[in-house]
Structures are given as C-alpha cells and as structure tokens.
Amino acid sequence: MSDPRPLVPDWLVAPGDANALVEQVWPASATRDEHGVLSIGGVPVTDLRDTFGTPLYVFDEPGVRARARRVKAAFDAAAARHGVRARVYYASKAFLSSEVLRWVTAEGLAVDVATGGELAVALATGVDAARLGLHGNNKSVAELERAVDVGISSVVVDSPIEVERLATIADRRGVVQPVLVRVNSGVHAETHDFLATAHEDQKFGFALDAAPGIVARIRELPSLQFVGLHCHIGSQIFGTAGFEESASRVVELHAQLSEDAPVPVLNLGGGFGIAYTSVDDPTPIEQLADGIVDAVARECEVRGIPMPNVAFEPGRSIVGQAGVTLYEVGTVKPVQATDDLQRLYVSVDGGMSDNARPALYGAHYSARIASRTSDEEPALARVVGKHCESGDIVVDAEYLPGDVAPGDLLAVPATGAYCFSLSSNYNFVPRPPVVAVGDGRARVIVRGETIDDLLARDEGLHAPTTEDTL
Template identity: 60%
Template sequence: MPHPLAPLLLDASDPNALAEGVWPAGTERVDGALRIGGADVREIAAQHGTPFLLVDEMVARGRARRIREAFEAAFPAVDVYYAGKALLTADVARWMRAEGLRIDVCSGGELAIALRAGVEPEAIGFHGNNKSESVIAAGVEAGVGTFVLDAPIEAERVAAAAERAGRVQRVRLRVSVGVHASTHEFLATSHEDQKFGVPIDEVPELVARIRELPSLELVGLHSHIGSQIFDADGFAESARRLLALHAELGATAPLPELNLGGGFGIAYTAADSPEPIEAIAERLAAAVRDAADHVGIPVPRIAIEPGRWIVGPAGVTVYTIGTVKPVRVDDGTRTYVSVDGGMSDNARPALYGAQYSARIANRSSDAEPALARVAGHHCESGDIVVDAEWLPADVAPGDLLAVAATGAYCHSLASNYNATPRPPVLAVANGEVRTLVRRESLDDVLSRDVGLRPEAEPATAPTPSHVASIDQGDA
C-alpha cells in the first residue's frame, strides 16, 4: 500500500540511488560515500566543515558550452549571456567567459564582481527594473556593453549618464509580451500584471523617444517569460509576438538583435523531465524562422540569458544531520531530519515551494526506505529544505546529507537569518577542491552591529538603583 503522506511520483525503490540528470554528471558512490567531481564528500566535510555548497566546475563549464553550442547550431547568429543572478563569484564569471559566454548582471554588486573578475565591460549586459542613477553611471563609465531598459525614465537616465561620459550607450528594451511560462504551461494574455518591462503596446512610442536620444543606440528588444520552463512553446509564442514588433520597428531604423531571455528548466527531482536543450533550441529556431518569414524579415541576431540551466545541476549542498525525529501524522509517519543549514542557504522551498532531492552522502544503507522531510535549523516551521524524500530508515544524527541541484539561486539568495553565517562555495575539478567564496564567520555577521564593536559603550542595562527609581515612578 502506498505511504499516505508520500507524493505519488516519489520513487521509493532505492533510497541510495542517484537519479540521472539530478546529480552532477559523474557523481557516484565509492565505498558507499558520494564522490562528486572525483572528490569524496566525507573528506571535503572533514576539511571544510558543513554546510557547504560544492560546484562541479567541469559540469558547470560543460553545460555552458553545451547550451552555447546548441543555440549556435540552431540559429544563424547568437550571443549567450550567463545570468549571473543564479550564482556569481569571480571564478564562475571567468569560467563562463572561458566558455564563450557573456555575463548578464542585474545590480551594482553583480557588476562589481564581473568587472573585478576581469570580465571585459563590453561583454556585460546590465538588467534590473530600478537601477539607481549611481549604478547606471558606474556601468556607463565602465563601458558596459548593453543596458536593458525597463521603464521610460531609464532611457532618460542612461542617456544622461552616457552623455556625461561622452559615449553612445547600446541599449535593449525589455518588453512585457504577455506570455508567462513555467514548467510545461504558459499563459498568454494581452497584458501582464508584473513589474518588469514595458507593455508591448507602449513600445513603439518609447522606441521613438529612445531613437531621438543621440547618446543611445537601440540594438533590440528583450523579453524574459519566466523560469524553470521545460519546453519551447512559451518561448516560441513570445518570439512570435516580439518578431512582429521587431519587424515594425526595424522598418524605420536598424534593429539588429532580439533577446529571448533565460528560464530553461532543470531536473530537481527524478519526476522532472525537461526537454534536451538541443531540442528546445531547434524548436525555438523553427518558430523564430517561421515568424520572421511571416513578417518578411531575416532572422535577427538572437541572444539568450540562461542561469539555472548552467549552474543548477552543477551544485550540491552538503549538511550534517543533527536530529532525526519520526512524527506520527494521521495514518502515517514522517521522519523529520534536521540539518545544520536551511532557509538561510536555500530559500527556494520557502519562497516558491521548490522541490529537491536528498541522499545520505557518507554511506549507503540496506535499511528500508522511510519517508523523510529535511528541515533546517531556523526558527520557522516553513524552514524546509526537502519537502519529501525517501531516505534509508537508519538515517542518523552525524550522517552527511547531500541535496542535489542547488547550484542556482541558493548562494545568491542566501541570508543571515537567525544570525547564521553563510556557507562557503567550493569548486571541485578532477578531484581537487578549492574555495571560491569562504565560509562567513560569526564575526563577519556581527561586524555590522555597531553596538557589538569593542569600542562601543557598554550597554546601559538597568542597575538596581535605576530599577528602584523606576519603581518609585520618577524615571
């Protein structure tokens, strides 16, 4: 009889198994323990402590290369931007450049990482729905390749900064196309109720204004229709809508490019089955060709901005289990397994109800599968890392627990909730492990609290005489 609390698609057959496509390619068990990128997670934990995020460099770089080659094969001309919001460290930026990708940033902080990592400014695209004037000026002065404008006022702000810097700034315009997609479904409307971009019917007027500004050069339209998308249908619908507008706007002045954004989905659990990226690229190219033929223009230069697809499956977070608690719920038992991290290093389950896969990492086990929920150590009942997973029933305090596909939007969304220091980001390649971002110390976390500085005035806790005077009503 199925377990009453287990999701139907969760496979109970082998709680040691490493589902293909979920774990970094090449991950294996040696003597029962996980080996990722040629390194034994027990040794990494002994040397670096837990929790840690381990990124398999070869997997991340291989996927960057693969998606670039898939789109280069499908389109006559294409630029691939790595969406740094997924995971940006100096070395990750350098890997992406080495694999022929450009870098998309969406804040002054991400811009600084890319520039200080040595990324050529012209290879950087700059996004964001509310870039401050100082951040715009920093980008323009650094020589950022393109800005993606998100609102009419941004055209004026970027133009003014470019004029001051004596440059002509290349810009794209983010269009809210009325297509929103996630996983297998997409929703098409005439208008979208969201903060990003300019509604499609307001674009011609804004484009006319941008073209009047001599310090701006409009290179194309941009759209991003959502995240964790498993097939090409939503992208194709968005491309059809954009190409009609592209043809109209390109009839009066050059408009060489079209940016279709990111959002390509990955497998977080064995139940997820995204289409191979080559198939998505081909189907999207066919849709773009048809739409371009329909409006009588050549296929423009295409840009895409994947983040999750590249780094998500390259990352694994490893925790130490602290407590194991079977909890009886109506007709079943769920085993709560609590780890030494949680929503501060992986906010996605709490933010989006995201699903993940977990395995005991330091050993395999012949024990029967038990339905487990992996919880963090934070003071929130919603602090769940993995909502449902079959783990061996002998899972115990002290075991290492690995959570797969945490390369994207975990480090970048991490917080110091409950004054928790953030874990390090480690890279592994050919069995060698090195630190990309060191572990945060408690001193790092406390350093901004001015009252905790050594030179700070001691706290004026009420002394007995104060208390007495308060009691007497003369405070």
C-alpha cells in the same frame, strides 16, 4: 494556519533503492565508492566535510564548464543554420563569484548583471565590459553611470524614466549607449497559459503596444542607440511552446520597428529548467535551441524581413545541476502525520539560511545519505533545518533509508543556482563556504563566514570613533 503542502506529493513514489542517484538530478561526476561514500568531481564528501565542515556548497567545475560549452554550441549551431549569430548570457543572479565567471567566460559566454554589486564583481574579475549586459527595473543613477563609464555592451531599459535618465548620463559623457527595450509578450510560461493581456501586471518591461512609443523616444535621443528587443517569459521552463508563442508576438513588433531603421538583436530570454526531482524531465538544450531559433526564423520569413541576431539567457541551467549542498544530520524524529502515515523529520545543520527556495515558493528538492549506503527499507522523510521556523524545510518529501541517523552526511543535489545567492544570516547563522571540485581536487572559491565575522559588523560591540557619528 494549516500546512498547505500535501502529506505526500502525488509524484513521489518509494524507490526500489533509496541509495540510487537519479542521473538527471546529480552532477555527472557523482559516484559512490565500494563503501557507499559519495564523491563529486573525484573528491569523497567525507573528505570535504573533514576539511571544510558542513553545511557546504560544492560545485563541480568541469560540470559547469561542460554545460556552458554545450549551451553555447547548441545556440551557435542553431543560429548559424539561419545565417545569424547567437549570444548566450550567464545569469549572475543564479550564482556569482569571480571563479565561476572565469569558467563561463572562458567557455565563451557573455554575462548579464542586474545591480551595481554584480557589475563590480564582473569587472573585478576582468570580464570585458563589451560582454556584459545590464538588467533591472530600478537601476540607480550611480549604477547607470558606472555602466556607461566602463562601456557596457547594452542596457536593457525598463521604464520611461530610465530612458531619460540614461540618455542624460550618456550625453554628459559624450558617448552613445546601446540599449534594448524589455517587452512583455503576454505569454505566461509558468502555467503554459498563452493568454494575451493588454498590459502585464508586473514590475518588468513594457506592454507590446507601449513599446513603439518608447522606441521612438529612444531614437530621438542622440546619446542612445536602440539595438533590439528583450523578452523574458519565466523561469524553470521545460519545452519550447511558450518561447515559440512569445517569438511570434515579439517578432511582429520587431517587424514594425524595423520599418523605420534596422533592429539588429532579439533577446528572447531563457530561464530553462533543470531536474530537481526524479520526475523532472528537462528539455535537451539542443532541442530548445533548435526549436526557439527556428521559430524566430519562421516568423521572420512569414513577414518577409531579415532575421536578427539572437541572444539568450539560460539562467539556472548553467550551474544548477553542478551544485550539491552537504549537511550533517543532527536529529531524527518520527512524527505521526496522520493515523496511517508516519514521517521521519531529519534535522540538518543548515536550512533556510542556505536554501531559501522551499520556504519562499515551495520548491522541491531531493536528498541522499552521502556517507554510506543502507539496506534498510525506504522511509518517508522531511529534511528540515535548524532555524526557528516551522517553514524551515530543505526537502519537503523524500524517501531515505529508514536507519538515517545523527552523524550521517546528507547531500541535496541541484543547489547550484539561487541557493548561495539567496542565502542569509537568519538566526545569526554564518553563510557556508563554497568549494569547487574537479579531477580529484577541491579548493575554496568563496570563504565561509564565521560568528566573528557577524559580530564584527555590530557597531554596538565596538568603541565608537568620530567617524561613526554625525
């Protein structure tokens, strides 16, 4: 099958300086010293390589904390202007470790989890269950039981079966479990196509016209408490238009449901975008917060109803820009892509096992040589991994100095979200460690795997015991 990607994306232009760091793409602490060595959080990447090896996930801790504070402050201020409260949830699926949960909760964020494993990490970290929300379209009985047992603040219910299942669990324990109902507003933010459909053809949530019946059933069940609606329109979203349109539809449903009893919460999701390349222009979080909250307020005023408290899930925007992945270049090979186009294939010591997003859905990233600068003219390059797949692409198209060579350190920014989370052991490659940097110091927050770790799981390499057999 032919490669569907264009040889050179329309938006990619040769930079005047292939060493320059595009501000919106890199952590705020990213700088180069007089020798051209990149530093993050005050730590030279050459020191990180020498201490921890490559590939290596690097997180700017002050950057994550600052972003969490800024997002919370923006939504708090927007909500306060209308006399209501806002809650901001950190998305565990973006990146999950005990240290990062400590950072974001210390800055005032709540946490959403979608599996028993994510819930276990949050609880083991010491996150108060009252600051946790549980998502998911197929929560197991065991996951729901655990959530109810620890007193989770809310469960976002996603199907009629789950409503009955959760009610039974809560009833057996003699508690009342607060729930939100996830609805599909018919707004498709990924294409900015605001076309409503009667039913959304996807696995999450309820159609708007089905929600009243679900809420009525919840209100019949003494072990459940309906506290609000939840809606999520997409991910990597720039601008407020999609949220505003979605708010108009969900507030209409909120008003209808409020006629029978108060509905104190409206969660409009999030999925706010970040910059992966020089042409990405994320909407400032203050503009997002003001635009979305003001839209909810307007819709409530039009209908003559009190405005509910609001909740949001910023997604990747908390950690995405704070993460950088370091690789070492192994080989460089010029390839004649067409009669008049040559491309450098720059092979690094990681790939789709540490960043699956380009292979999964064609995500674009940027890259820079991190161990030096160069005066060579920019050359069109494709950064590829070491895996046995032609689709093992880390950066599909980028301009790097033409003298990029084996041994160079290559840094790929904006990898804080979904890269570690989606990592694998494909081709039996161990997952890299995760290091936090800040104030000139670095420490491991997630230990990297070794080949021995992978071999230890292979029971065929170990003598069986009676516990290993039926």
